[in-house]
Amino acid sequence: MSDDLQDLxxxxxxxxxxxxxxxxxxxxxxxxxxxxxxxCGDHVHVYLQVEDGRVTDIRFEGSGCAISTASAxxxxxxxxxxxxEEAKELFRSFHAFVTRDKVETDLGNGLGKLEVFSGVCQYxxxxxxxxxxxxxxxxxxENRTDNVSTE
Ligand code: ZN
Numbered sequence: 001m002s003d004d005l006q007d008l009x010x011x012x013x014x015x016x017x018x019x020x021x022x023x024x025x026x027x028x029x030x031x032x033x034x035x036x037x038x039x040c041g042d043h044v045h046v047y048l049q050v051e052d053g054r055v056t057d058i059r060f061e062g063s064g065c066a067i068s069t070a071s072a073x074x075x076x077x078x079x080x081x082x083x084x085e086e087a088k089e090l091f092r093s094f095h096a097f098v099t100r101d102k103v104e105t106d107l108g109n110g111l112g113k114l115e116v117f118s119g120v121c122q123y124x125x126x127x128x129x130x131x132x133x134x135x136x137x138x139x140x141x142e143n144r145t146d147n148v149s150t151e
Pocket of ligand 1: 037040041042064065066067068128129
């Protein structure tokens with residue numbers, strides 16, 4: 001990957017960390033879940049409103065490192081408006097993308113802007129930061145009440 005592209009990806013992540021989208025509580029949430037990444041100290045609480053099998057609204061609260069916050073922000077943008085099946089498929093694609101063995105492997109098709117996390121697969125500890133919000137949203141959609149932990 002070129003340095004220019006890596007810089008651009010870095011900028012997008014920093015922007016979402018500085019100005020997280022869909023941040024806050026959702027008072028009319030139909031499901032929610034909390035997730036922790038003890039390794040880094042990241043915490044996220046995801047709230048969803050699901051109507052007729054579609055995510056009509058989503059918000060998150062929490063605190064953590066730049067990658068976890070940016071990932072939560074971009075996760076909410078990606079999942080909003082999706083059907084439950086589409087949201088699960090997106091999680092599977094994203095997870096495969098950031099946990100792949102080789103940076104060169106092209107698994108990013110269809111992930112759109114989520115490709116900015118392409119560099120994290122080189123840092124296993126960072127993968128947990130990047131996937132925390134995704135594991136948490138899955139737990140919420142499956143109505144699992146136990147807290148999510150990456151450990
Ligand atoms: Zn983190």
